[in-house]
Amino acid sequence: MKPVIVTDPPRADLAQVAQLADYGVATVHEALGRSGLLGPDLRPIQDGARIGGTAVTALCWPGDNLMIHAAVEQCREGDVLVVTTTSPCRDGLFGELFATALRYRGVKGLVINTGVRDVTDLRALGFPVWSAAVSAQGTVKATAGAVNVPVVIGGQVIRPGDAILADDDGVMRVRREDVQTGLEASQARLEKEAAAREAFAQGQLGLDRYGLREKLEALGVRYLTAEEYEKEQA
Template structure:
């Protein structure tokens, strides 16, 4: 495996990333045609955070956090650090000291396809983390990897500078060149959802609003009065 540190990759527009984050992971995922989601295995360590930022990617050896140390130097304000390993790992590769260094650099959060620790401290300092595991298991600092190269989590490609959006529903990645189009699609979806919300508040049923009622007979669904089916 070639080990490199790529400096100053292009990044998605910060204002557009912030606007995307405001719509939330689920809306953006749907607006993208149900792509970009990093899967149910990446969960928030604490609920209640919503962030958007540009990816600084890290490819590390399992149980070895050397390249996270290397990556900190490459982070800028508005970034989200995205870490994965060359094979599955649940070791606690990241904790409160890393978060302190990243907060100083204006990093908005961490997405890691491995483990984290110091959970109480991370919560107290308000540093959002999405991870595959929580583990006190320590790591070493010995094996080279890469920073700011394309990585994959749950089959989704993440490149340096791509938009990373994370909230209580999980994490979604938007390719940096697609951010303007996805933002427009998310805004349109949000407007449509608001119209539907208003309709539901008036009492309209989803069966009618979505045109589902007429489809039921074709699916073999029958309405019968209580007792007529032998119950």
């Protein structure tokens, strides 16, 4: 890794990203072919937050938050700061002072594949955070990393300027060139779900609506009465 700070990455359109966030992570993830989810480890420190913004990435060394300080300068209105480390780390790289600085710059929230601390203060501040851990363990500011370079979290490559969506269901990345496609696919899925919801409210079963009875039959699943089942088990 070469130490570098990229100052002017292209960003997805913020208005479109905001619209995409309104659909929610689960809907967009499904609509885009179950792609982009940053794995199960990132969890919100608060309930009910839903954000969408453009990624500013920071690649740090374990136990070292120097490059988060550098990344703050590169953040602007509508961004989401995305932080990871060169190898696994659960130390508290981020706290309330960072959040205060980022709020001033209009940053939507933080996604970090390490730990955070000052959780009570972060909640009181209303600064949304998704992290892999909570830890009071402090850090140093000693080793150069990189800002606004592609990083990998949960098997997904996140480039600076990609759309980041996060809510109670998790965090996902939408490539900046796929945001419009995501909007169209998510709206189609929303309409499909609305039709299914209405059908279920009228008593229709998923087995019938989705043709799952035929699938069960093809898989060899049989319907037995309790008496028939007991006889087979004897």
